[in-house]
Every structure is written in C-alpha cells, then in structure tokens.
Amino acid sequence: MQTKVFQPDQLAAAAAELAAGELVAFPTETVYGLGADATNEAAVKKVYQAKGRPSDNPLIVHVADVATVKQYVADFPVTAEKLTQAFWPGSLTIILPLKPGAFAKTVTGGLNTAAFRNPRNQVTLDLIKQLGRPIVGPSANTSGKPSPTLAAHVLHDLTGKIAGVVDDGPTGVGLESTVIDLSTPTPTILRPGAVTKEDIEAVIGSIDADHHKVKPDEIPKAPGMKYKHYAPNAQVYVTAAADFKAAASWARAQGEPFGLMATDQVLAKFPVLAADYRFSLGDSIVTASQRLFDGLRHYDQLPEVKFIFAEEFPAVGLGVAYMNRVAKSAGQQYFVQK
Known part of the structure; x- marks a missing residue:
C-alpha cells in the first residue's frame, strides 16, 4: 500500500480514505493517532493489524464535540459535564459506560465502557467533522515503541501499512492524554498526562489514581496499563x-x-x-x-x-x-x- 502524506488543506481526501474503511494517521496536541472510522468494525480491526496491537487493548474514540459522546453513552454524569467544559478540547480522555451495542468489541476490548477524547487540534477536529463519525485513535506507531510526535515518526513505523498521514507538524504536549475513569463510584486516573490530578480535583473534587498492575488475564480499561510501552531498542x-x-x-x-x-x-x-x-x-x-x-x-x-x-x-x-x-x-x- 502506498502511504500518502496529506497536508491540512487536503482533509477531504483524507476523510474519503477513512470513509472507505482505510487508516489515516492524524495529529493531536499530544501525539499522532492512527485513525479509523469507529463505527466500521473491519476498519478498526486494521488498526490492530497495522500496529501489531493486542486485541484486548482498548482504543480511544476521538470526537468533534460533546454531543457525539452523548449519542453512545448510557450515562453522562455531572462530573463529565464539568470536566468537558473545563478541559475539552484538550488532553483529557474520559471513560464512560456505553449503551448496549454502541461500538463493536474491537473498539472497547470487550468492555461495556469506552474512552472518549476531544483533541485540541483544529485540523483533526475538521477531519472528524468531514467524516461525520467518530474515529478511533491509538498512537500511530508500532505497538510497544515510543509514541510518534512527528509525521516522520508515523511514516517510519507504518509506511506501506496505512493509507496516509495528515502532517500538521510537531505535536505540542508530547505525552499522551490523561485518562480518567468515570464509570466507577470514585473517578480514577488510569493514565497520567498533561491534565494533572490537581487540575481535575479543582473542578470535581477528590479523585483516585490507579496504580494497580493489570493481571495477565485482565482486560485493561485504558491504553498503557498492561503491555510494554515506549521502549526503544537500547x-x-x-x-x-x-x-x-x-x-x-x-x-x-x-x-x-x-x-x-x-x-x-x-x-x-x-x-x-x-x-x-x-x-x-x-x-x-x-x-x-x-x-x-x-x-x-x-x-x-x-x-x-x-x-x-x-x-x-x-x-x-x-x-x-x-x-x-x-x-x-x-x-x-x-x-x-x-
């Protein structure tokens, strides 16, 4: 497969690839994500294949607005309202319980929850709007390797495996988003990021940080909790x-x-x-x-x-x-x- 490099003024072509069930990497303020139509199970399966990603490692669903999230979730609590108002668009991913059958198991890792994010990158927000559907977006790299902060990193790992990458230059934050689980009685950070525990507590009060080690037979609720990550050769x-x-x-x-x-x-x-x-x-x-x-x-x-x-x-x-x-x-x- 030829992997194309799309410029920000070529989003219609990138969205057409996504609509056809192909994979297109996209920029965010954290790292580059590997995009597929979140409602197309065959396309989502290609994400796992391209990355060499374990099938029980759930994906983050990227959306253009809060209204899209509410279409898929069983509950959108007051805490979610407050956090999205404070930090979206931005580097905060929120785990919420889903309506039955909202997404295929390939998106959720077989769980009844999903992780949602509204990235702070106008190019990608416009891409999602052009597609008209949410997109999954794990980091656009070979699974286990350092995450990509440049389009060149994506091309190094995935050339020939994906349809294209939208090049919007270097990312700003450089570390993946904070993940907070709102599907449990006490909101819990599952992955730290640029939105800190202190930032969140200033908005919704006391929360937990989950430091438990995921067991071999346990499905992680968020990326980065179970498998080897970020490792170079040395x-x-x-x-x-x-x-x-x-x-x-x-x-x-x-x-x-x-x-x-x-x-x-x-x-x-x-x-x-x-x-x-x-x-x-x-x-x-x-x-x-x-x-x-x-x-x-x-x-x-x-x-x-x-x-x-x-x-x-x-x-x-x-x-x-x-x-x-x-x-x-x-x-x-x-x-x-x-």
Missing part, C-alpha cells in the same frame, strides 16, 4: 541529574556506546561526547515532555547505542506523566551508582 536507565557522570563512567567500563537524554545543564558537562549521543530535553519538564519520545526514537536510528540515560524529574504536576512514560520505557530500571 536499554533505558532513568538517571538522576547528579548521577550522569557516574552513569557515563559505568557505560564506558562496559565497552558499549551510550546516549544521554538530559537537560542542557546536564549535557553541558559532556562537551567531548559526540553530538549524536547527546539529546537535549531542553530546560524544563515542559520541554522534556515534548521531546521525550523524539529522543527515544533518535537513538533507535543509532543501533550501536546499547544504553540510554534519561534524566529523572520530580514526580509532581506534569512530572507525574513524564516519569510514568520514561520509567515504562526503561522497564522500571533506574541507574544506581555502581
């Missing part, structure tokens, strides 16, 4: 800023090439290290979050690199989401001075 170690010199010394002792992913302040301590092995995360948790996946993908282009040392940030605010992703990319491996 072994990642989450590394405190003060430990980078020790980490570099340890890697040299192993006789293996290594790469750094750190703030400019840390990288300044390694002026003799080749530029390709120093990936800047900028100067803050905001830029680090924007650049994390791009950095992991950068090192996948350097097969000689065996170790990646990625900077640790305090797990507060946006840092909760950043640390969630970087720790998963490392398989929960932290560098400890040897």
Whole structure:
C-alpha cells in the first residue's frame, strides 16, 4: 500500500480514505493517532493489524464535540459535564459506560465502557467533522515503541501499512492524554498526562489514581496499563541529574556506546561526547515532555547505542506523566551508582 502524506488543506481526501474503511494517521496536541472510522468494525480491526496491537487493548474514540459522546453513552454524569467544559478540547480522555451495542468489541476490548477524547487540534477536529463519525485513535506507531510526535515518526513505523498521514507538524504536549475513569463510584486516573490530578480535583473534587498492575488475564480499561510501552531498542536507565557522570563512567567500563537524554545543564558537562549521543530535553519538564519520545526514537536510528540515560524529574504536576512514560520505557530500571 502506498502511504500518502496529506497536508491540512487536503482533509477531504483524507476523510474519503477513512470513509472507505482505510487508516489515516492524524495529529493531536499530544501525539499522532492512527485513525479509523469507529463505527466500521473491519476498519478498526486494521488498526490492530497495522500496529501489531493486542486485541484486548482498548482504543480511544476521538470526537468533534460533546454531543457525539452523548449519542453512545448510557450515562453522562455531572462530573463529565464539568470536566468537558473545563478541559475539552484538550488532553483529557474520559471513560464512560456505553449503551448496549454502541461500538463493536474491537473498539472497547470487550468492555461495556469506552474512552472518549476531544483533541485540541483544529485540523483533526475538521477531519472528524468531514467524516461525520467518530474515529478511533491509538498512537500511530508500532505497538510497544515510543509514541510518534512527528509525521516522520508515523511514516517510519507504518509506511506501506496505512493509507496516509495528515502532517500538521510537531505535536505540542508530547505525552499522551490523561485518562480518567468515570464509570466507577470514585473517578480514577488510569493514565497520567498533561491534565494533572490537581487540575481535575479543582473542578470535581477528590479523585483516585490507579496504580494497580493489570493481571495477565485482565482486560485493561485504558491504553498503557498492561503491555510494554515506549521502549526503544537500547536499554533505558532513568538517571538522576547528579548521577550522569557516574552513569557515563559505568557505560564506558562496559565497552558499549551510550546516549544521554538530559537537560542542557546536564549535557553541558559532556562537551567531548559526540553530538549524536547527546539529546537535549531542553530546560524544563515542559520541554522534556515534548521531546521525550523524539529522543527515544533518535537513538533507535543509532543501533550501536546499547544504553540510554534519561534524566529523572520530580514526580509532581506534569512530572507525574513524564516519569510514568520514561520509567515504562526503561522497564522500571533506574541507574544506581555502581
């Protein structure tokens, strides 16, 4: 299959591909998603095939407005009204109970709930409106690999497997959306993102954060809860800023090439290290979050690199989401001075 690159002024052609049951990747403010008509079961099955995604990993349904969500759900509680008013369009995904038969099991992973999001990207909102139906949108990458924040990342993983990608440049947030479950008695965050627990509690009051490990026979209610995610080819170690010199010394002792992913302040301590092995995360948790996946993908282009040392940030605010992703990319491996 030839994979086309659509520009934002070519949405009619992209929507026609979706209407024909094909897959088109689309931009959001978080990462690029892999789009299919959410009401077309055959098209949704292609998403799993293209990504190599486990069939019990549910998909997020992207909508152009709140009214669309209300067509499919059994209940739209006051908490959902408040959250959508506060954060939509934006980086918040909301899990709600469905009307019977609202979506095929391929969308929900066999659950009676679905996750909905209204992305903060006008190009994609216009694409959904042109299609006239919601679209599923997991990250547009090979399952388990770092999520795509550029159209080039999508093409690297999925060229020849999908009909096209709408190129709207780099994404702004860089980490996938916060997922909150409103189908349970107490609203619960299942995946942290740019909309923080504190942000949500300021709107609807006290909520929980779910830290349980999904069992092998359990269907996850949200993406990112069960399977390996965000992993490059090299072994990642989450590394405190003060430990980078020790980490570099340890890697040299192993006789293996290594790469750094750190703030400019840390990288300044390694002026003799080749530029390709120093990936800047900028100067803050905001830029680090924007650049994390791009950095992991950068090192996948350097097969000689065996170790990646990625900077640790305090797990507060946006840092909760950043640390969630970087720790998963490392398989929960932290560098400890040897």
